[in-house]
Amino acid sequence: MSRQPSLTQSMSGLHTWTGLVLGWLLFAIFLTGTLAVFDRELNWWMQPELQDRQVDQASAVQVAQRWLEANHPAASAWNIGLPTARDPSLSVSAGEQRRGQRTLIDAESGEQITPRETAGGSFFFRFHYTLHMPRFLGIWVVGFAAMAMLVAIISGIIIHKKIFKDFFTFRPGKGQRSWLDGHNASAVLLLPFHLMITYTGLVIFFLIYMPAATDALYNGDRDALLRELRPGAQQQQGAARGGEGGRPSREVPAASAAMLPLEQFIALGEAHYGAGMLSSLSVAQPGRVNARVEVRPLLGSRLELTKGEALAFNAITGELLRAPPPTRTSLLVQKVMAGLHFAQFGGYPMRWLYFLCGLVSSAMIASGLVLYTVKRRRQSAAQGVWLRQVEWLNLACVGGLMLACVALLWANRLLPADLAEREGWELRVFFGAWLAALLHARLRAPLRGWLEQLAASAVLLLGLPLLDLQTALAVPDRIRLGVDLTGFGLGALLALAAWKVSKRPAATARAARRAPAVMAEVQS
Amino acid sequence: MSKLVSRGGAVWPNALARILFAVLGGYVFTYSLTAALARLLPLARIDAAISATLLSFAVYTVFVLWVFARPLRQALWALPVTLVLLLIGFGPQWFAGGEV
Amino acid sequence: MNASLLCLALSASYAGMLALCLGTERHWKQLAAAAPPSLRAWCRPLGVLLLLLALLLSLQIWPASMALVGWLGMLSLCGLVLLLLLPYAPRLALGLPLLGVLLAPVFMSG
Known part of the structure; x- marks a missing residue:
């Protein structure tokens, strides 16, 4: 057994290895998480059939009610997804509320719209916490990566001796020194964000990751624990499913009664949650004596994550039947932490702050991965084989994923709208692009590979506004323009990065001499 | 791998032991501490459960760092401590036939 | 109104x-x-006073707990912008707060 190394040595080794081995996964998690900040906007961009009619929620709900009365007058429940600032679509469904089975209708005319089937921005959101693995496995892998991130952050702080002296230090153009400066600076300046986003990410699934308290105090029965948390929750779920207690189909429909106009409930809901803060409305037993209206808030009126909450009203009299019960403190802490991670609060300024911080974090992780190789390139050639593996993995995971993400957007617009199983095909393009990038990374010398992949992603991103204009079905609205311009901006950044790589002499001919023997064979 | 080997002699068994102890042992230790804490905290049952669980990730992180910072034989102290914590956390269930 | 407050808050954070950066000997x-x-x-x-001003401005944009989150985010990102400007454009680094303050009324009329 070797002697115990000093604290700096042990933490340095721990930081390097945790950062390297989990860094590839963490980059994917952080990048897709960053893109997921604008998931609704990306969903909207990827369904150009939808138009923003600029109607307020009260008018929209009238349109929806007319459609539902015409098409499902005797349904046991109606559900209406209201147009919001981030998602101006109007969706309706009848019967039991099920995700993905809603009909989209034009918010002005009430006509049904069938937008193209797409993976959407929601794909990035799901990828972010499951890495496209089966849900249970994916959550655990991401959780493990998150724990590694915490270890990397704290060990990084411990080894960064000159943390305050070097706070604003960045010396470009000095090779390894610059990479270390960049990695340190982006890590330290965004330290509050990194700690917060990582810890709160774990907190979202806290009972899954750490069931100890459930096992000890509730004999492992998580449902019992959840019931004790929110005694009102079970009732809410029952009502949302269109009936109190029993299955709707077995109940005899009650006598008919005239309901209050639904737009009145918008006003009632806004009184509680704030103007423009409603996301959906559902009616149980519409047109009957026991009709109830439930109004759900947009996530983000408070820091606390308010998923699943609703106000319930008597549909005939407008009387408030049930307001969400105040949350007990311990659960409030968990919901605030989850809310901090979900970043649904604070409007667009806050959303942009999260997006920019997420981009910097992703760059921070990538810089750490690159730093590892830059440092060792200068050392002895005996490390050739291992270093070579890390080099191509870095490129495949960082460059490849970026390319795959923008390829998904291009696929969304270029694949025919009526293609069968379109979503599957979009994903095939995503993973195909990633696989191609991976093979490219294996075959090319590192710097040349980086140059080519960065340039390819840059070109696709810079071309995004053109792609949108060419393939859009109407004049791009505010949301779509936002996506186009952001993509363009990111493309410009990547182009700058590619240009900087191209200035390195090793990115051109001389690389052949310095790269390991196998590369010299494949090149030229 | 070269970094592990180049420090003179076979370093990797020590490193591997630490990794396993930190990751697996760390989870078991954190699990036990969370259970014990949930039982000991002077709060309503549900609040104790949530609070203890929320803290668990910080505990796990510190444990991992500690396993790498201290000599391996010191890390073995975690074993008896874990046992005690498990007894506190699950004692009532194991010996008194179920909780609630 | 919000946009101009945001512009001012960013300027104050950056300033x-x-x-704080100028307070160090090196810089x-x-x-x-x-x-x-x-x-x-x-x-x-x-520097501390300016950061507190930024916090006060944040409280005009967002409710209390959100303002704290927004403020920390702004500090981090402004620090990063400063860090990138220092080696490449030190004059712009010094002049940016002024630019921000001048831009703020533009958003107000918009």
Whole structure:
């Protein structure tokens, strides 16, 4: 057994290895998480059939009610997804509320719209916490990566001796020194964000990751624990499913009664949650004596994550039947932490702050991965084989994923709208692009590979506004323009990065001499 | 791998032991501490459960760092401590036939 | 209104980070070598005040707990912008707060 190394040595080794081995996964998690900040906007961009009619929620709900009365007058429940600032679509469904089975209708005319089937921005959101693995496995892998991130952050702080002296230090153009400066600076300046986003990410699934308290105090029965948390929750779920207690189909429909106009409930809901803060409305037993209206808030009126909450009203009299019960403190802490991670609060300024911080974090992780190789390139050639593996993995995971993400957007617009199983095909393009990038990374010398992949992603991103204009079905609205311009901006950044790589002499001919023997064979 | 080997002699068994102890042992230790804490905290049952669980990730992180910072034989102290914590956390269930 | 407040809050955050930066010997020499050295002692307290101003402005944009989150995010990102400007465009680094303050009324009328 070797002697115990000093604290700096042990933490340095721990930081390097945790950062390297989990860094590839963490980059994917952080990048897709960053893109997921604008998931609704990306969903909207990827369904150009939808138009923003600029109607307020009260008018929209009238349109929806007319459609539902015409098409499902005797349904046991109606559900209406209201147009919001981030998602101006109007969706309706009848019967039991099920995700993905809603009909989209034009918010002005009430006509049904069938937008193209797409993976959407929601794909990035799901990828972010499951890495496209089966849900249970994916959550655990991401959780493990998150724990590694915490270890990397704290060990990084411990080894960064000159943390305050070097706070604003960045010396470009000095090779390894610059990479270390960049990695340190982006890590330290965004330290509050990194700690917060990582810890709160774990907190979202806290009972899954750490069931100890459930096992000890509730004999492992998580449902019992959840019931004790929110005694009102079970009732809410029952009502949302269109009936109190029993299955709707077995109940005899009650006598008919005239309901209050639904737009009145918008006003009632806004009184509680704030103007423009409603996301959906559902009616149980519409047109009957026991009709109830439930109004759900947009996530983000408070820091606390308010998923699943609703106000319930008597549909005939407008009387408030049930307001969400105040949350007990311990659960409030968990919901605030989850809310901090979900970043649904604070409007667009806050959303942009999260997006920019997420981009910097992703760059921070990538810089750490690159730093590892830059440092060792200068050392002895005996490390050739291992270093070579890390080099191509870095490129495949960082460059490849970026390319795959923008390829998904291009696929969304270029694949025919009526293609069968379109979503599957979009994903095939995503993973195909990633696989191609991976093979490219294996075959090319590192710097040349980086140059080519960065340039390819840059070109696709810079071309995004053109792609949108060419393939859009109407004049791009505010949301779509936002996506186009952001993509363009990111493309410009990547182009700058590619240009900087191209200035390195090793990115051109001389690389052949310095790269390991196998590369010299494949090149030229 | 070269970094592990180049420090003179076979370093990797020590490193591997630490990794396993930190990751697996760390989870078991954190699990036990969370259970014990949930039982000991002077709060309503549900609040104790949530609070203890929320803290668990910080505990796990510190444990991992500690396993790498201290000599391996010191890390073995975690074993008896874990046992005690498990007894506190699950004692009532194991010996008194179920909780609630 | 919100946009101009945001612009001001960002300017204050950036100015605060700039002041804290100037308070260090290394960056004072880099950016303000010509100024009287006795002024350096004022930089850190000025920086703290500017950051508090940024927090106050954040509280006008968002409700309390959200404002804290937004403020920390702004500090981090402004610090990063400063860090990137220092080696490439030190004059712009010094002049940026002024630019921000001048831009703010533009958003208000918009």
